[in-house]
Amino acid sequence: MRVAAKYELIRQQIHEACEKTGRKPDEVTVIAVTKYVSTQRAQEALDAGIQHLGENRDEGMLEKWEVLQDKPIWHFIGTLQTRKVKNIIDKVEYIHSLDRLSLAQEINKRANSKVKCLVQVNVAEEDSKHGLAVEEVIDFIKSLGSLENIIVAGLMTMAPFTDDEEVLRDCFQKLRELRTQVQSFHLDYAPCSELSMGMSNDFAIAIEEGATMVRIGTALVGEAG
Numbered sequence: 001m002r003v004a005a006k007y008e009l010i011r012q013q014i015h016e017a018c019e020k021t022g023r024k025p026d027e028v029t030v031i032a033v034t035k036y037v038s039t040q041r042a043q044e045a046l047d048a049g050i051q052h053l054g055e056n057r058d059e060g061m062l063e064k065w066e067v068l069q070d071k072p073i074w075h076f077i078g079t080l081q082t083r084k085v086k087n088i089i090d091k092v093e094y095i096h097s098l099d100r101l102s103l104a105q106e107i108n109k110r111a112n113s114k115v116k117c118l119v120q121v122n123v124a125e126e127d128s129k130h131g132l133a134v135e136e137v138i139d140f141i142k143s144l145g146s147l148e149n150i151i152v153a154g155l156m157t158m159a160p161f162t163d164d165e166e167v168l169r170d171c172f173q174k175l176r177e178l179r180t181q182v183q184s185f186h187l188d189y190a191p192c193s194e195l196s197m198g199m200s201n202d203f204a205i206a207i208e209e210g211a212t213m214v215r216i217g218t219a220l221v222g223e224a225g
Ligand SMILES: *Cc1c(COP(=O)(O)O)cnc(C)c1O
Pocket: 033, 035, 056, 077, 078, 158, 199, 200, 201, 215, 216, 217, 218, 219
């Protein structure tokens, strides 16, 4: 299926999730995760009217950057090794995977201007996932105050891979509660307005629970093409 057709279906689901909960569809940014697909398919996403692309590896992003340059708004969503920061820093608008001070320091050092970062939280405390534990997040964000190029734009999580709606809702609710807590400190470098949560199999639930950014790969651009 063409990206445009898939995007139409997803927009309908977003609309429904918003209607259910009294939200507006324009509060939700759709990030097309293009990590499995070709540059051509990423271009097709742009042609369908999608503005935001997400990549989880620097090689994948740089390959597409060669062609697409700054036409999309780039989101780096994967685990980021400190030594790779310099490869992507002047190309990305958002980094969704800030999870340690050494990474924040490197971003701060390499950036020429402020970088919007999301703190990755391992809400479900799965061994297989990166991110800080919920109870570590406040202290971590407070420790970033002297890094003038770091903006804490929001929080990001990956929910457990499950169809159990209750488990998913619980995960998303915990991230939203954590955002409220962060915002209560009124730190000027941490507006923390974004909630990056929801992927192909759970984005509708994430939106019902307050997601402002959904990261959709398989359901939007497909696994191949
Ligand atoms: C791959 C990936 C996604 C998209 O996953 P799909 O299930 O294909 O929608 C979202 N977020 C992160 C961090 C990813 O690595």
